[in-house]
Structures are given as C-alpha cells and as structure tokens.
Amino acid sequence: MNTEELTVPQKVKILVQSLDGVEQTNEALSRCSDSEAMINVLLSASEKLELDLTKADLIKTAPIRDWIWYKDGGALVQVGDGVPRYQQDKNSANLRYIGGGLVIALLFIVGMLTGF
Secondary structure: OOHHHOOHHHHHHHHHHHHOOOHHHHHHHHHOOOHHHHHHHHHHHHHHOOOOOOHHHHHHOOOHHHHHHHHOOOOOEOOOOOOEHHHHOOOOOOOOOOHHHHHHHHHHHHHHHHOO
C-alpha cells in the first residue's frame, strides 16, 4: 500500500485499526506515565507500518488526540459518576476548575428567564 497518497486522518485510522488486539502495544500504551511516552509508542507503531505520521499529526487528529488529552488529565468528568476530574485526581499537574463556568451559565439562564 502506498501511504504517501493517504491523508493524515486515513493514516491515523489505519494506525488505530492496527492497534486493535495487539497485546504488546496496548500494554505499552497503558503503562505510559504521560502523553509524551504514549506518543513515542504510537510513533514507533507508525514507523513499523510505514505511515510517516509525525508527533504533530498525532496531537491534532482524533481519536489519538483525545487519548493524549485524556492521558494528560484533560477529562473534566468521569463517565458514570459525574465527579469532576479535579476531585478524582488531586495529584494531577493539570488541575481544572469548572465552578466559574457553571456560575456564569446559571447567571445567564436566570437572566434569560427574568428578562434581563
């Protein structure tokens, strides 16, 4: 297959599909301590498939972009229990605060309902 003619999203799709069921790579990804380590594993897999993906390609293209974002503590809410991320992981270097946004949203709704 000539991967030079493929777009970046097509290459990323091939990469993601190739990871399905590959125990060694999936274990390496799960052991990564941060997004940099994760990117290195993914770049290695990309090289083996001769996809010529770059770090920038991975950072900008879903779903890998979302995996990297989550690995860096970017998720605000864990699905299912609704606990904000900053309360789940107090040791995260990227603590997030959503209270200010919630207050603004509530004030906007109250303003709309009262006619302001």
